[in-house]
Amino acid sequence: MAQSQGWLRRYFKALCKGFFVAVPVAVTFLDRVACVARVEGSSMQPSLNPGGSQSSDVVLLNHWKVRNFEVQRGDIVSLVSPKNPEQKIIKRVIALEGDIIRTIGHKNRLVKVPRGHIWVEGDHHGHSFDSNSFGPVSLGLLHAHATHILWPPERWQRLESVLPPERFPIHSREE
Template identity: 45%
Template sequence: MQPTLNPEPATGHDLVLADKWSIKLYRYNRGDIVLLRSPEDPNMMLIKRLLALEGDWVTIPGSLELAKIPKGHCWVEGDNPEFSADSRSRFGPVPIALIEGRVRYILWPPSRVGRVASHVPAGRLLVKNDDALTDSSHFGAF
């Protein structure tokens, strides 16, 4: 999740606080950083940004393709696209049930203590599930 987490790997790793109750209560949003089980290895935990929820449309980087997120799934991405195994590069939509927590705070190192910002990177989420996909102006960016 560099550069959001561990911006300087030579100085060590960020220790974060993950809120597991938010997930159980369905309180998560596009742009949140989440803790999830790897779709490839259930023993491995990943930290990724939650980009899209079921019914949303996302652009596929490097192509003109769009992906609609199926029911019960979400789209997760790391903040460093060149070095991230995520929905965009490897997994595609992942089951939302794999999400185990929402990363809320950086606890260590002391110089980085604070709340973790939630945001959706510009140009990645094309249409939210509550938007109508009938207007061709949504495709003007291509």
């Protein structure tokens, strides 16, 4: 009887130690390296949620890739909404700091993206709450870079950083 209680006690201690190591490691990984998120809405159609309201894509969000605020035109990123800090939105990077972009419905027809900012838009124009509504977005609001669709299984794929030809900046900082 005493031996079985000793074994049970050792097992419980090992379980507790494992738990108190695994939980902080998992939380740190999800906060700093990568996590998954369900994409809602139609603003990124057809790239994400092509089935409309019947389906929601689940994407892998890579925090590590945006830790130095290094994004490229065409990247799909998650960011804190400039209008509602409780909400995260997912959009495509259209222009980087220094670029001049022709807007779609913004109060100014042409916008030069200020230093430390990016211009983001949803792929489904007219159904997207994006920079055309709230202007350039501070790089400090970047949350993660969406790299893969994980669910549904028939849509498993890497998300490519592709900029629609009609959305290239009029003048980019590389020119």
